Amino acid sequence: MHSIYPAISLVAAAALYATALAVSPVVSNVHFSARHGSRLVDIYYDLAYSGNDNLAVDLAVSTGGPSYSLPSSSCSGSGYGSGVAPGKSKQIVWDTTGWEGKPASDLRFRVKASAIPAGMSLIPSGPFTMGDTFGDGNAGELPPHKVFVTAFYLERYDVTKGLWDSVYSWAIQHGYAFDDEGLGKAPIHPVHSVDWYDTVKWCNARSEKEGLKPCYYTNAGKTAVYRTGQIDLANDSVDWEANGYRLPTSAEWEKAARGGAEGHRFPWTDTDTISHARANYYSSSRYSYDVSPTRGYHPAFNDGKPPFTSPVGYFPPNGYGLYDMAGNIWQWCWDHVDGKWYTKPGAMERDTRGPDSGPNGSRARMMRGGSFHRFAFNARSANLSMAGDTPDFAFLVFGFRCARSF
């Protein structure tokens, strides 16, 4: 027996976010029914798409008000997540367990479909446990806390020197100015020696070059695209809805690094140990979970000419298909550095973007993931040790990768 609420479902067709010229995927005919005797709700929709890209579908839920902010993530079905095929009567099953309310006529659903950008992974909506669940990290990683992160895309690889150069040369012909030209050991190695300002401006240039909407502005009104100079952007200088490239937030980064799993030390789940077979880092007997038979720098990449980076994607990917989320090179993130952030209420907010400013006016920004020259300790998914630096500092252990809002 199904109780049906067809007329009340709200349909929201999704925009095309990808760079392809194909027509956007179109969602229509959304309706839902609560499954009798259970906490399950079935959501049905039709999906039309004529392009060749993989599609991703996300679900947003409103309990009657104007905001679709119910943290719903326990979704499954062939019509949910990445790799959804176009067709009629696509199904999403929402398990409402944990939600206090009851499915009723004032529920609203928004089904969003978008083509997954080439080279990126969908990180689905949902909560994850952020911080150190092993108790073997540094104090700033405590306490572990739940954060709900809305679906977003993250690049599978660090930005390579080759990619950096192609956008960089476009950018400097289109009004952009950078502090650093960026270096790289080879075109398929990660770019390094870029400062935070460089990476943020480069994200905007990449967006503009591809006809996307830039994320970063020099004013809260979001009219002046950030293209030159060193500007300490605040959270409200970012268009978080824009479809362009941006840095991941620290919460997004950690959720992505964990690959959809909970309670593990590294981006993989079959073991909580690390070795040079899994990552490019500095191995040491100081950490019991560092079981590498080779110690010190990674022997395959220590050629005596710093930096000892590895080509992107050299090691196996994590559960989200992301490479090098442990080691190789630090990845700049959006957030200001605040060593006590996890003890503040803002850290637990949905889609937290970190503090509005650093303590004592510090301009430092976060970096995640460890590096070829740091220990297994720093390659932990929760690591916040040494995980930040001043935004005008470009060094051979700093790289990045881009995110895009879903």
Place this chain on the structure above:
Amino acid sequence: MNGKLILAVFLAGVAPAGLAAPPVVSNIRTSARPGSKLVDIRYDLAYSGANTLAVGVLVSTDDGASYTLPASSFSGEGYGSGVTPGKDRRIVWDTEADGNAGYSSSVRFKLLAREIPAAMAFIPAGPFEMGDPLHEGNANESPVHRVYVSAFYMDRCDVTKTTWDHVYRWAVRHGYSFENAGSGKGPNHPVETVNWYDIAKWCNARSEEEGLTPAYYTDERHTAVYRIGQADMTNADVDWAADGYRLPTEAEWEKAARGGASGHRFPWTDTDTISHGRANYYSTSSNSYDVSSTRGFHPKFHDGIYPFTSPVGSSPPNGYGLYDMAGNLWQWCWDWYDAAWYANPASREKDTHGPNSAPKNGFRVMRGGAWHRAANFARCSHRGMDAPDLGWIVFGFRCARSF
């Protein structure tokens, strides 16, 4: 007269590397100057070698049972570094400045005259104010506290790649093993990519090669010279009286960096600002005292090939004749790193060697900032730290020797 002065005379004379006969002190005479708290110490100094000599004074207030009075208010042409041989050398001791302590019938003096090792500076005995006098640094630099440091020698420059290689080659033929071979941008650049264990062993090798007594052992009885592996030595594993090479303690390093002055931000005293004219560091507008006209890496050494070190001694020396105590490379020190150490009463002890046991992460202290770090890291009081088994392109060192 303030009482009788009874003298015990000890001759000092260790001439480590040189072949010349050691300096000889004789004919010590002392007299308390009437109507003052000054004591005149006269002696004859014989020496036929060509090295510069340093003369220090140890004071006993218990008839010579121990020579531990923290006295430092000595002056005169017969004291400190650069004393020339001859008759009637004179040292003036201001007993009042040293707390009026010890001027009585039980006072004994020990005069130490030594050849200053080549390429090292003599850092005289005395107290200094350790920590952040300008209250602008990290919490771990406070509170400012007084530490008495006995006289010691310090390399004027960071250990160069050339010196490193020379000793390294000797060492690996004499039972030593290292984890890093050491890198260097040029023969006269400081060696880098060496870890703490490497350099502790290297100091021992340098001592043994030169016929000196090694400072580092893997046992508290000082029988097993540290030559291989990763030994997390404690303070008791060090022969602090040995004449061989060792790392400076954190207190020794900071005293040396301040060049004999106090209350300043950097190793120089004519200004408390910094620029690329004075040091190899990463200049930014973030620190008001960074007045460099060039920003970022030092333009003279930023050639696009990491690391951007400078040849040792590229910037002017400080008051003790030490080069590159701000910037160029981090300098490993002896001490284990404890962020709360300055709040510990033991940090005020004479010749403190730092914590007696390893902190949770086992980090050791490094000082002085580096070519890739901003001006705030180059302040004399800034405390750096890292894991002792990490060799990295921003870590170097220089040696100390006990006087």
